Amino acid sequence: MPIGWTDEQDGGTYRLKERDDEALFGYQVGPHSWKKYLHPPRRRLWQAEMRDNHMVIVDDEPDYPRYAFFGVRSCELNAITIQDTVFTSGPYVDIGYRERRKQAFIVVVNCVEAGGTCFCASMNTGPQAEQGFDLALTELLDPNQHYFVVDIGSKAGAAIIKQVPHQQAQEQEHMAAQQAVAQAARQMGRTLDTRDIKMLLYNKYEHPRWDEVARRCLSCTNCTLVCPTCFCVSIEEQTDLNGQTAERWQRWDSCFTADFSYIHGGSVRSSASSRYRQWLTHKLASWIDQFGTSGCVGCGRCITWCPVGIDLTEEVRALRDGEPRIGVAIPTLDAV
Amino acid sequence: MSTAVVDPMRSVVYEVQRIRKETSDTFTLELHSTNGSNDFPFAAGQFNMLYVFGVGEIPISISGDPSKHRSLIHTTRAVGLVTGAMRQLKRGDSIGVRGPFGSHWPVEHATGYDVVIVAGGLGLAPVRPALYHILHHREKYGNVVLLYGSRTPNDILFRREVEKWRARLDVDVHVTVDRAIHPWRGNVGVVTRMIPKAPFDPLNTVAFICGPEIMMRFTVLELQKRGVTTDKIFISMERNMKCAVGFCGHCQWGPNFVCKDGPVFDYASVKHFFEKREI
Ligand SMILES: Cc1cc2nc3c(=O)[nH]c(=O)nc-3n(C[C@H](O)[C@H](O)[C@H](O)COP(=O)(O)OP(=O)(O)OC[C@H]3O[C@@H](n4cnc5c(N)ncnc54)[C@H](O)[C@@H]3O)c2cc1C
Ligand code: SF4
Ligand code: SF4
Ligand code: FES
Numbered sequence: 001m002p003i004g005w006t007d008e009q010d011g012g013t014y015r016l017k018e019r020d021d022e023a024l025f026g027y028q029v030g031p032h033s034w035k036k037y038l039h040p041p042r043r044r045l046w047q048a049e050m051r052d053n054h055m056v057i058v059d060d061e062p063d064y065p066r067y068a069f070f071g072v073r074s075c076e077l078n079a080i081t082i083q084d085t086v087f088t089s090g091p092y093v094d095i096g097y098r099e100r101r102k103q104a105f106i107v108v109v110n111c112v113e114a115g116g117t118c119f120c121a122s123m124n125t126g127p128q129a130e131q132g133f134d135l136a137l138t139e140l141l142d143p144n145q146h147y148f149v150v151d152i153g154s155k156a157g158a159a160i161i162k163q164v165p166h167q168q169a170q171e172q173e174h175m176a177a178q179q180a181v182a183q184a185a186r187q188m189g190r191t192l193d194t195r196d197i198k199m200l201l202y203n204k205y206e207h208p209r210w211d212e213v214a215r216r217c218l219s220c221t222n223c224t225l226v227c228p229t230c231f232c233v234s235i236e237e238q239t240d241l242n243g244q245t246a247e248r249w250q251r252w253d254s255c256f257t258a259d260f261s262y263i264h265g266g267s268v269r270s271s272a273s274s275r276y277r278q279w280l281t282h283k284l285a286s287w288i289d290q291f292g293t294s295g296c297v298g299c300g301r302c303i304t305w306c307p308v309g310i311d312l313t314e315e316v317r318a319l320r321d322g323e324p325r326i327g328v329a330i331p332t333l334d335a336v
Numbered sequence: 337m338s339t340a341v342v343d344p345m346r347s348v349v350y351e352v353q354r355i356r357k358e359t360s361d362t363f364t365l366e367l368h369s370t371n372g373s374n375d376f377p378f379a380a381g382q383f384n385m386l387y388v389f390g391v392g393e394i395p396i397s398i399s400g401d402p403s404k405h406r407s408l409i410h411t412t413r414a415v416g417l418v419t420g421a422m423r424q425l426k427r428g429d430s431i432g433v434r435g436p437f438g439s440h441w442p443v444e445h446a447t448g449y450d451v452v453i454v455a456g457g458l459g460l461a462p463v464r465p466a467l468y469h470i471l472h473h474r475e476k477y478g479n480v481v482l483l484y485g486s487r488t489p490n491d492i493l494f495r496r497e498v499e500k501w502r503a504r505l506d507v508d509v510h511v512t513v514d515r516a517i518h519p520w521r522g523n524v525g526v527v528t529r530m531i532p533k534a535p536f537d538p539l540n541t542v543a544f545i546c547g548p549e550i551m552m553r554f555t556v557l558e559l560q561k562r563g564v565t566t567d568k569i570f571i572s573m574e575r576n577m578k579c580a581v582g583f584c585g586h587c588q589w590g591p592n593f594v595c596k597d598g599p600v601f602d603y604a605s606v607k608h609f610f611e612k613r614e615i
Pocket of ligand 4: 578579581582583584585586587594596
């Protein structure tokens with residue numbers, strides 16, 4: 001975003017606002033995350049050709065661009081680490097992801113202001129990036145000077161810094177950076193109580209709240225598309241008109257569609273409530289069983305970009321104490 | 337290519353070697369590799385992703401004998417787009433194969449036990465490899481019981497083979513149909529009805545169940561009624577699958593990925609999810 005502009009975020013709201021300083025990174029995360037580079041929305045896996053009635057698989061020339069990501073927030077860095085686990089830690093490896101990731105150069109910008117839908121402090125994913133970056137900047141604006149405190153996280157990062165005018169940070173500047181980030185931690189627009197969250201959700205499969213949220217949810221899939229950890233894809237077949245070549249395309253998919261769980265005879269999750277339940281339970285509970293961490297980094301995107309402002313922190317609160325958010329009567333009884 | 341790991345999403349081309357029509361809508365394909373290396377080790381209960389050119393890719397269990405690596409056998413019911421196109425394939429046609437994937441029937445852990453196999457409809461295909469294995473090592477198991485339910489007598493899968501198993505003295509085979517058609521003289525009714533009288537020792541039994549979810553649900557109940565414990569009951573699950581390797585997310589079932597944690601699960605560990613709807 002240009003100097004002098006920032007954003008204001010809340011459930012279902014994203015507005016630009018002027019700011020009266022010269023901050024370069026004076027804004028929060030937008031709808032796009034780095035996911036679109038490492039795990040592209042559409043990608044051809046391979047092609048097949050018919051030659052004399054025999055199928056031949058044609059591999060694409062490997063083409064792995066070298067990316068430098070500039071301005072990665074701590075929550076997003078954590079999201080990248082989560083996707084690393086999904087795609088590269090199992091017995092099977094997504095080779096494209098691994099190659100793009102291996103070469104990526106990451107410059108973090110620690111947050112000194114938190115947005116209205118942020119809750120990384122609750123998820124232990126920010127606002128300060130702890131590791132996994134090449135460089136981490138903290139932007140400081142005081143009446144006398146505008147400067148960055150830089151943490152060096154790798155040899156590649158150190159090599160870059162050598163070429164940039166810099167000076168050794170003083171104790172006082174370190175302190176200022178820490179205080180600025182701590183300030184952001186206190187400003188989180190949202191909070192999520194993660195105590196025993198896995199069992200909380202596993203035990204609430206039959207809670208009436210799911211039907212209540214489903215009455216508002218449009219199954220539009222926005223939340224999954226903006227989420228930096230959501231990884232689900234579908235694979236589609238594309239053929240040319242004369243039927244001689246076929247291409248296998250991978251594209252982002254979403255558990256909010258009925259098709260997603262289709263098996264012969266119908267969808268497993270045919271109701272919107274079961275789909276919202278799947279999404280939230282996956283993010284906050286089953287992800288822990290599957291990959292050892294939460295699937296949510298508290299970036300707040302799904303709250304901001306939900307057209308009807310559904311807020312997962314609110315939903316968890318409602319599941320926890322059975323309190324309805326809006327004027328709908330909900331029994332407090334746990335149906336489980 | 338320089339990468340050490342093979343791309344798990346890439347198919348290998350096989351050729352249809354033999355086609356057998358099993359029932360009006362079900363057929364068995366025997367596949368051979370096109371690069372000469374006809375060796376395809378797999379464990380009973382595992383599946384492959386089969387790709388039909390220009391149409392798509394679907395999960396199909398391997399229904400052949402795991403001791404015979406040389407022929408790769410799948411039995412499929414034509415129900416839709418890809419399976420329908422697969423039915424049109426002829427001898428010599430190409431097909432893409434990825435696999436084998438997933439968990440398997442615990443035939444090794446079942447040694448020393450009575451084994452009860454309960455199959456419904458097409459569910460006989462994914463458990464057939466387990467039965468082959470058990471029959472090859474018959475002396476290692478106690479009683480072996482196959483309970484098989486099919487819609488009508490015409491839908492009985494692997495009919496001649498089932499007759500052969502039935503003729504053996506060391507296996508108890510019981511077949512039932514939902515709807516009898518002349519000249520059927522066998523059992524009529526759901527497969528679960530045969531459980532109370534089946535000859536096995538409940539405290540010393542391992543059960544393999546494969547069929548529609550509703551059938552598996554009632555089978556588990558009947559087995560439990562006889563005293564079989566849930567950790568000795570195994571089921572095979574079906575979910576939409578686009579990748580089979582844990583990347584696409586489609587097959588999720590609670591914390592499980594059916595493609596890599598399943599399709600075969602011990603009932604005790606999935607009970608919580610199996611008993612709920614729309615998970
Ligand atoms: C582990 C596993 C093993 C299987 N083994 C066998 C087998 O041995 N024999 C057999 O006949 N069938 C088996 N199935 C079911 C088989 O995969 C489906 O019948 C097949 O995918 C239907 O595809 P279609 O394109 O013909 O149907 P359509 O109705 O046109 O389906 C469209 C798409 O939905 C998905 N889909 C539909 N039904 C299923 C389903 N039941 N399971 C998973 N995805 C589905 C597929 O992606 C399919 O391409 C198995 C499924 C799984 C998960
Ligand atoms: S679930 Fe929402 S808050 Fe959590 S990481 Fe995804 S988009 Fe961000
Ligand atoms: S929760 Fe909101 S963003 Fe997500 S699918 Fe429902 S309406 Fe769309
Ligand atoms: S089939 Fe893709 S994750 Fe299981």
